[in-house]
Amino acid sequence: MPNDPAFLALAGVAKRYGGAVALRDVSFSAGRGSIHAILGENGAGKSTLMKILAGAVAADCGSVTLDGRPLRLDGPAAALREGIVCIFQELSIIPDLTVAENICLADPPRRRIGTIDRGAQRRRARAVLDALGCGSGLDVRARCADLPLAKRQIVEIAKALARRPRVLILDEATSALSAEDAERVMRHLRRLREEGVCVLFISHRMHEVDALADTCSVFRNGEHVATFPAGSRTHDEIVRLMIGRSIAHVYPPKPERPPPAEPYLRVRGLARDGVLKGIDLDVRPGEIVGLGGLDGQGQRELLLALAGVLRGTTGDVRIGTAAGLPSGPRAAGGPGRRIALIPEDRKTEGLFLGLSVAANLSFAALDRLSRCGIVDTDAERALVAGLAGRLAVKAPDRDAPVATLSGGNQQKVVLGKWLATEPKLLLLMDPTRGIDVGTKQEIYRLMRDLAAAGVAILFHSTDYDELIGLCDRVLVLYDGRVAARLSGAEITEEAIVASALNLRPAASAAGSRRPHREALA
Amino acid sequence: MIPALRLLVRHNDRALAAWALLLALLLLFLSIHPRGASGGVLAAWANQGVALAFVAVGQTIVVLTRGIDLSAGAILALCNCAASALVRGDPAEVALGIAAVCLIGAACGALNGLIVVRGRIQPIVATLATGAILSGVALLVRPTPGGSVDDRLADALTGTVGGVVPVSLLLLAVLVAAIWGPVRASLTGRTILAVGSAEPAAYMSGLPVDRAKVAAYALAGLFAAFGGLFLGFQTLSGDPSVGASYTLNSVAAVVLGGTALAGGAGSVAGSIAGALVLRTVGSLIFFTGLDPMAQPLFEGAVLLVAVALGAGRLLRIRNRLEVFR
Numbered sequence: 001m002p003n004d005p006a007f008l009a010l011a012g013v014a015k016r017y018g019g020a021v022a023l024r025d026v027s028f029s030a031g032r033g034s035i036h037a038i039l040g041e042n043g044a045g046k047s048t049l050m051k052i053l054a055g056a057v058a059a060d061c062g063s064v065t066l067d068g069r070p071l072r073l074d075g076p077a078a079a080l081r082e083g084i085v086c087i088f089q090e091l092s093i094i095p096d097l098t099v100a101e102n103i104c105l106a107d108p109p110r111r112r113i114g115t116i117d118r119g120a121q122r123r124r125a126r127a128v129l130d131a132l133g134c135g136s137g138l139d140v141r142a143r144c145a146d147l148p149l150a151k152r153q154i155v156e157i158a159k160a161l162a163r164r165p166r167v168l169i170l171d172e173a174t175s176a177l178s179a180e181d182a183e184r185v186m187r188h189l190r191r192l193r194e195e196g197v198c199v200l201f202i203s204h205r206m207h208e209v210d211a212l213a214d215t216c217s218v219f220r221n222g223e224h225v226a227t228f229p230a231g232s233r234t235h236d237e238i239v240r241l242m243i244g245r246s247i248a249h250v251y252p253p254k255p256e257r258p259p260p261a262e263p264y265l266r267v268r269g270l271a272r273d274g275v276l277k278g279i280d281l282d283v284r285p286g287e288i289v290g291l292g293g294l295d296g297q298g299q300r301e302l303l304l305a306l307a308g309v310l311r312g313t314t315g316d317v318r319i320g321t322a323a324g325l326p327s328g329p330r331a332a333g334g335p336g337r338r339i340a341l342i343p344e345d346r347k348t349e350g351l352f353l354g355l356s357v358a359a360n361l362s363f364a365a366l367d368r369l370s371r372c373g374i375v376d377t378d379a380e381r382a383l384v385a386g387l388a389g390r391l392a393v394k395a396p397d398r399d400a401p402v403a404t405l406s407g408g409n410q411q412k413v414v415l416g417k418w419l420a421t422e423p424k425l426l427l428l429m430d431p432t433r434g435i436d437v438g439t440k441q442e443i444y445r446l447m448r449d450l451a452a453a454g455v456a457i458l459f460h461s462t463d464y465d466e467l468i469g470l471c472d473r474v475l476v477l478y479d480g481r482v483a484a485r486l487s488g489a490e491i492t493e494e495a496i497v498a499s500a501l502n503l504r505p506a507a508s509a510a511g512s513r514r515p516h517r518e519a520l521a
Numbered sequence: 522m523i524p525a526l527r528l529l530v531r532h533n534d535r536a537l538a539a540w541a542l543l544l545a546l547l548l549l550f551l552s553i554h555p556r557g558a559s560g561g562v563l564a565a566w567a568n569q570g571v572a573l574a575f576v577a578v579g580q581t582i583v584v585l586t587r588g589i590d591l592s593a594g595a596i597l598a599l600c601n602c603a604a605s606a607l608v609r610g611d612p613a614e615v616a617l618g619i620a621a622v623c624l625i626g627a628a629c630g631a632l633n634g635l636i637v638v639r640g641r642i643q644p645i646v647a648t649l650a651t652g653a654i655l656s657g658v659a660l661l662v663r664p665t666p667g668g669s670v671d672d673r674l675a676d677a678l679t680g681t682v683g684g685v686v687p688v689s690l691l692l693l694a695v696l697v698a699a700i701w702g703p704v705r706a707s708l709t710g711r712t713i714l715a716v717g718s719a720e721p722a723a724y725m726s727g728l729p730v731d732r733a734k735v736a737a738y739a740l741a742g743l744f745a746a747f748g749g750l751f752l753g754f755q756t757l758s759g760d761p762s763v764g765a766s767y768t769l770n771s772v773a774a775v776v777l778g779g780t781a782l783a784g785g786a787g788s789v790a791g792s793i794a795g796a797l798v799l800r801t802v803g804s805l806i807f808f809t810g811l812d813p814m815a816q817p818l819f820e821g822a823v824l825l826v827a828v829a830l831g832a833g834r835l836l837r838i839r840n841r842l843e844v845f846r
Binding site for chain 2: 077
């Protein structure tokens with residue numbers, strides 16, 4: 001059957017990570033010779049689905065069949081043997097090997113005695129790149145680490161094609177390509193469709209989906225909610241399918257009007273090669289400004305740049321009384337700027353897991369607790385007791401290693417560590433990811449109290465619900481630019497999701513989207 | 522298109538630098554040697570360095586996977602002691618003995634690999650422990666230095682070909698080319714490099730990661746066995762306490778030869794040069810009349826200068842990672 005609509009079929013697939021449900025009873029099928037777009041907002045379960053198919057994670061239950069045969073996907077090698085090839089967003093190329101070696105990585109042309117035929121390998125790599133049409137100017141003998149990101153992404157795509165896939169999965173695989181190369185890749189994907197390959201395609205670029213997909217499936221909250229022929233629904237309808245979560249959290253009330261103070265943080269034209277493309281933003285004392293958008297649109301880089309972690313960032317920045325970006329996190333926390341950054345990954349960037357709760361809480365404030373370089377342990381104890389009480393950290397005792405605490409209490413320790421420095425500008429990177437509802441509410445309450453005490457807060461969240469419930473204003477980033485500035489009643493789920501996809505928002509919020517450049521003029 | 526030769530130089534610049542340093546030191550050594558440049562002097566010089574070069578070759582293969590083998594010296598000592606008991610008698614017995622010693626080395630290495638892969642224990646801890654165990658076994662085999670090794674074969678292997686080329690160097694080149702050459706060109710060899718360069722990517726690409734790691738440690742054991750055997754031919758006896766200095770010197774040789782301890786990039790050829798450089802520094806000190814006690818000082822200084830010269834590039838690499846974080 002050339003167009004078997006259930007060539008690849010999943011039945012009852014589910015996956016949880018600890019308490020969090022990533023996929024819930026997903027049944028889904030894709031046909032041979034089709035390009036099938038997978039749509040959904042952050043955390044909808046798309047990536048987990050792809051990882052299960054690629055053998056990178058094992059499903060808790062359910063079955064996967066390919067061409068009528070049940071598969072056992074117990075590792076990437078097993079998936080590849082079945083002809084399921086994944087092009088990941090995080091590249092899977094080996095930096096120290098050459099382009100040709102990477103393209104022919106796991107199945108290089110070999111001589112009879114088993115050694116790799118390097119000449120044949122170069123020719124095969126060349127042939128794959130030529131078939132793709134993107135290979136001109138790419139030396140197959142070059143080391144991949146020496147190539148720019150766009151070229152490495154082409155190598156990643158060529159590497160997948162060299163496997164002659166039966167099922168090809170692209171997870172945001174063209175995000176770094178030039179428009180011409182992306183067009184060539186799309187043309188090649190259509191050719192593969194003619195040849196009977198089943199292509200699964202995750203993209204946040206709706207114009208790519210429109211141009212390429214013949215079928216679309218929408219995921220929401222780990223569930224497969226709809227599958228329909230491409231073009232049969234409008235963008236508004238698709239956005240409505242993607243949203244529709246229930247509001248599960250209680251947020252502290254927002255103040256009537258944000259206080260009309262001078263901005264504590266003022267950023268104009270912040271840029272960083274290819275990731276940030278000219279961002280303007282202001283944050284006033286007492287204000288919680290949300291940063292939304294799909295993953296990887298520059299939110300992370302924006303906050304890291306403000307904390308002085310990223311070198312090579314340009315733009316006109318004023319923080320408090322200090323001009324320019326801080327030279328590093330130590331300078332960022334210093335008396336001129338008083339910035340605290342709550343990092344994305346609390347286990348590696350936020351905490352010293354093996355050390356005690358008390359030690360973790362006082363680390364950032366040791367400068368102010370020291371006299372002549374000696375830490376005043378009485379002052380330290382008082383500070384720790386104050387913070388632990390204020391944040392209601394639940395720990396067996398304050399000398400217990402922080403690793404023994406629950407995720408929510410660990411996050412409270414990270415927050416407490418920075419509150420000890422009495423910051424004027426608080427940068428938060430998805431601080432409620434993976435923590436329980438009760439602790440989330442305590443953190444919302446704390447953020448609102450801090451704002452009321454005059455702290456300027458810039459808050460990145462992947463959860464739209466939080467942006468709506470907590471923030472006074474929301475900036476939605478798309479491709480390193482501010483795609484929308486929303487405030488007050490304009491902050492709706494429709495407006496945020498539509499801006500995140502860089503679409504015109506639905507009629508109700510039509511007035512809220514302004515062109516990015518002149519918005520602050 | 523860049524000419525193939527220039528690419529070859531660009532991808533092996535640090536190994537080439539190590540060879541250039543070696544050549545300079547060797548010329549200096551031959552010029553100050555009281556007996557001048559002769560085949561005999563050259564053979565004596567090579568014999569000093571070949572055992573360490575063998576161990577360094579094995580160490581390189583492990584380091585390429587982003588591992589480290591702290592049992593290399595212990596395997597060398599054990600194999601040296603085994604050689605002093607097994608490699609003697611009639612030619613058939615000698616051949617059998619050599620094969621047995623090689624097997625012992627490879628088996629010890631494979632054990633390291635299995636512990637690292639199956640036990641998921643960090644290489645530094647796993648090989649530290651096996652190294653202590655194997656040192657103990659070597660002491661059981663031969664509590665004090667002694668035994669004997671077939672001296673006709675020993676003479677042949679430590680002499681010269683045609684009075685000019687040291688046999689030991691030929692032996693080193695032939696064994697490395699015959700064993701590491703094919704492995705390097707196989708899927709296993711490529712996986713060894715891939716694992717050191719980006720292990721998650723190697724796993725996601727369906728490469729045989731576990732097999733490659735075990736193979737790397739087994740090869741390291743085999744090359745340490747060659748080192749122990751050659752030491753036996755050089756000294757005609759076995760010594761259980763000879764290993765300690767070889768472990769750290771082999772790591773130093775790997776670094777000198779331009780292989781990154783972070784894995785993924787480097788070459789055994791560079792490590793051979795690194796090992797011979799370290800030994801040449803020792804010989805130079807002997808013949809210039811400096812206090813031999815100062816040898817570690819000079820070896821350390823050479824290592825530090827060489828590594829510092831390569832550090833500018835490291836800074837560049839770190840910045841590039843920063844760009845893509």
